[in-house]
Amino acid sequence: MKIILLLCMLFEGITILRAQTILDNTQVRFFGNTGYYAEKDSAHHFTHTFDVGNIEMLLTSQITDRISVLAEPVFGTNGVSIERLMISYFYSDYLKVSAGKLYSPVGIWNTRFYHHVKVLTPTINQPAIIAEPEEFGVLDNNDTGIQLSGENISTLRFGYKLLVGNGYANSTKYSDKTVTANLYIEPVDNLQFAVSGRTDNLAPGTVAPTGEVLREFNRINLFNASVMYYGGARFEFASEFYRIGVSTPSTATRQLMSGFAYAGYRLNKFTPYVLYNKVNYDQNIGWFSVNNFTGSTLGVRYNVSALCVLKLEGQFLESDQFKKLNRIGVQWAIGF
Amino acid sequence: MKTKYVFLCGLIALLGFSFMAFQNAPAAGEFAIVINRENTINALTASEVKLYYLRKLKKRWTEINKNIRPVDRKAPCAEQNAFYSKILNMSAADVEKYFTGKQLQNAERPPDKFASDAEVINFVASEPGAIGYVNTRSLTDENKAKIKVVLQF
Numbered sequence: 001m002k003i004i005l006l007l008c009m010l011f012e013g014i015t016i017l018r019a020q021t022i023l024d025n026t027q028v029r030f031f032g033n034t035g036y037y038a039e040k041d042s043a044h045h046f047t048h049t050f051d052v053g054n055i056e057m058l059l060t061s062q063i064t065d066r067i068s069v070l071a072e073p074v075f076g077t078n079g080v081s082i083e084r085l086m087i088s089y090f091y092s093d094y095l096k097v098s099a100g101k102l103y104s105p106v107g108i109w110n111t112r113f114y115h116h117v118k119v120l121t122p123t124i125n126q127p128a129i130i131a132e133p134e135e136f137g138v139l140d141n142n143d144t145g146i147q148l149s150g151e152n153i154s155t156l157r158f159g160y161k162l163l164v165g166n167g168y169a170n171s172t173k174y175s176d177k178t179v180t181a182n183l184y185i186e187p188v189d190n191l192q193f194a195v196s197g198r199t200d201n202l203a204p205g206t207v208a209p210t211g212e213v214l215r216e217f218n219r220i221n222l223f224n225a226s227v228m229y230y231g232g233a234r235f236e237f238a239s240e241f242y243r244i245g246v247s248t249p250s251t252a253t254r255q256l257m258s259g260f261a262y263a264g265y266r267l268n269k270f271t272p273y274v275l276y277n278k279v280n281y282d283q284n285i286g287w288f289s290v291n292n293f294t295g296s297t298l299g300v301r302y303n304v305s306a307l308c309v310l311k312l313e314g315q316f317l318e319s320d321q322f323k324k325l326n327r328i329g330v331q332w333a334i335g336f
Numbered sequence: 337m338k339t340k341y342v343f344l345c346g347l348i349a350l351l352g353f354s355f356m357a358f359q360n361a362p363a364a365g366e367f368a369i370v371i372n373r374e375n376t377i378n379a380l381t382a383s384e385v386k387l388y389y390l391r392k393l394k395k396r397w398t399e400i401n402k403n404i405r406p407v408d409r410k411a412p413c414a415e416q417n418a419f420y421s422k423i424l425n426m427s428a429a430d431v432e433k434y435f436t437g438k439q440l441q442n443a444e445r446p447p448d449k450f451a452s453d454a455e456v457i458n459f460v461a462s463e464p465g466a467i468g469y470v471n472t473r474s475l476t477d478e479n480k481a482k483i484k485v486v487l488q489f
Contacts, residue, residue: 027439027446060443065403070443088443090403093394096442114440120433152394189392231434306432335436 026061031335033118039327053333056083056116066090074116083116084142094150101144105161105182106130106196107240108226109260110141118333119309122236122301127260127277128293129242138258138279138288139222139242140168143178157186167200168220168287176201190231198222202287210289218287221245236271238262246286254282264301271301293319307335365488367418368472370457373484374464375400380486382423389424389467390434391444400464407456407468408447415453419469422489457483 033053040046054076061069072084088098103111110130113121131137145165153159160183167178184194200220207213221244228238239261247253257280264273275297281290299313315327369385371377376399380388387393389406396403409416412428420426426434438444448466450456453474460466461482472488 025445029436029439058440060439060445062403062443062445068443068445086443090395093396112437112441117440120437120440152392157392231430303429306429307436 025063026059029058029335031056031058031117031119031333033331033333035124035329035331037327037329039325041325042323052077053118053331054116056114058117092150093152096149098147098149099145101142102147102163102165104139104141104143104165104180104198105147105149105163106139106180106198106222107182107224107242108184108192108194108228109238109240110139111161111182112228112230115141117335118311118331119307119335121333122230122262122264122271122273123275123297123299124311124313124329124331125297125315127240127262127275128279128295129240129258129260129277138256143167143180145177159184159186167198169200169202169206191229192227194224194226194228196222196224196226208287210287212286214286216248216250219247220287221247234266236262236264236266236273244288246288248286251284251286254285256281256285256288269303271303273297273299273301275299291320293317309333366472367415367422367469367489368475368485369423369467369469369487369489370460370483371467371486372460372462372464373482375484377486378484382487382489385423385467385487386425391438395444397465402465403445404467405445405463405465406447407459407466408449409456410449410451415469415471418489423469 032055035051035053036048037051038046038048054074056072056074059069059071063069066089068088068090070084070086070088072082074081074083082101084101084103086098086100086102088096090096105111107130109127113126115126115132118124125131126137129138130141143163143165145163147161147163149159149161151157151159161181163180165178165180178198178200180196180198182194182196184192186192198221202214202218202220204214204216206218223243224240226238226240230236230238240259242256242258244256245253246256258278260275260277262273262275264271275295277293277295279291279293281288281292283290295315295317297313297315299311302310304310309332311329311331311333313329315325315329317325317327319325369380375397377397384393388404391404391406394404416428420428420431424431435444435446439446448459450459453470456468456470457474457479460468475485
């Protein structure tokens with residue numbers, strides 16, 4: 001009896017120790033934002049709204065020396081969604097295997113500035129091509145699959161990411177898996193160059209974001225080239241180019257071209273910045289709903305502290321959807 | 337006579353300012369970068385410390401095959417100020433943002449933070465992958481036996 005009691009106490013002790021070790025190795029952070037927007041469209045309609053963004057929870061844990069977990073649930077007005085859920089095995093700097101729901105490794109901005117973590121994002125909204133759907137976004141930023149990645153290879157600090165995932169056809173079993181590849185170098189501290197490519201083969205029956213059901217195979221090929229200098233003492237800069245081609249057996253390739261350029265200059269706690277972005281579609285592109293978009297933004301960011309930022313922006317937007325829109329936005333973003 | 341008086345006052349003022357500046361400037365080698373004794377590295381330059389601490393060059397110490405574990409102080413202090421400004425060339429806000437970004441990007445573990453040099457030394461002594469900074473005053477013979485100093489600044 002005494003031995004059983006002793007064993008129980010020992011087991012309980014081990015369990016408590018394990019739980020303590022897991023807690024020591026787990027970090028939790030929260031990010032949130034709130035804002036105010038006043039806008040006037042081409043019909044001279046004036047609206048102004050207070051906005052509360054999502055609350056994002058970041059949970060990371062180093063399970064063992066080589067295995068880590070990242071979970072990113074987002075709490076919004078529409079409920080809870082899983083932005084990312086990633087389990088990684090770190091073999092060496094040159095090879096890491098990650099599985100789960102990840103950010104598509106396309107471009108630099110998309111993988112560096114996180115969509116709901118506005119406190120680390122230079123602007124109020126992401127550039128249109130990689131923005132969330134409610135911000136006139138075009139691309140699917142997440143993918144569920146398995147990714148191989150490596151970094152810090154050679155003195156050029158070469159890195160790669162190769163993701164095989166479900167892609168756009170998340171629910172169609174007849175579609176091929178999507179392959180996304182991203183290659184980059186960082187020859188000088190904070191200066192990155194990257195090229196990315198992605199190919200999707202969508203089977204008939206797949207439902208497009210427009211609601212249309214595909215009648216024949218669609219192939220979507222994406223090419224991206226990016227450059228970014230960010231994190232230095234004063235000047236920051238980013239520019240990206242996207243070309244997306246959609247082809248079917250019966251039609252010629254139709255294209256979507258997009259690009260954006262961002263520049264900012266840090267003056268102590270203030271960073272004035274500009275962002276210009278454009279999305280151009282060929283007519284009847286199929287998968288995407290055509291909405292040509294041009295946006296110019298003039299803003300200033302004030303870093304109250306490391307994880308507390310105020311942004312003020314004047315946005316001048318033009319799109320097929322709303323013709324012209326002038327908007328003033330204020331955003332207060334925090335992390336804790 | 338008046339010129340001599342002005343010159344003398346100027347000289348005294350200059351000496352005074354120089355003395356004050358000397359008083360405020362930390363003496364060379366006032367702080368030290370420390371690693372675990374198991375680590376086979378014996379010396380690092382300031383730029384190498386920055387790359388290892390920020391895990392920009394690699395994520396693991398290849399010599400001992402362990403994750404790099406940067407160690408920081410919980411609250412602002414002279415040791416932290418000197419380390420951020422002289423070795424990292426970054427402000428405290430930039431360091432915080434950098435590690436938060438890395439945590440978001442790759443689930444990278446943020447630095448372990450401690451309240452005093454003694455706690456830093458104990459952690460570095462027990463964790464093979466740790467790299468931290470302390471005041472050289474804390475490096476008693478007993479503490480020196482527990483850890484390895486790879487740079488003084």
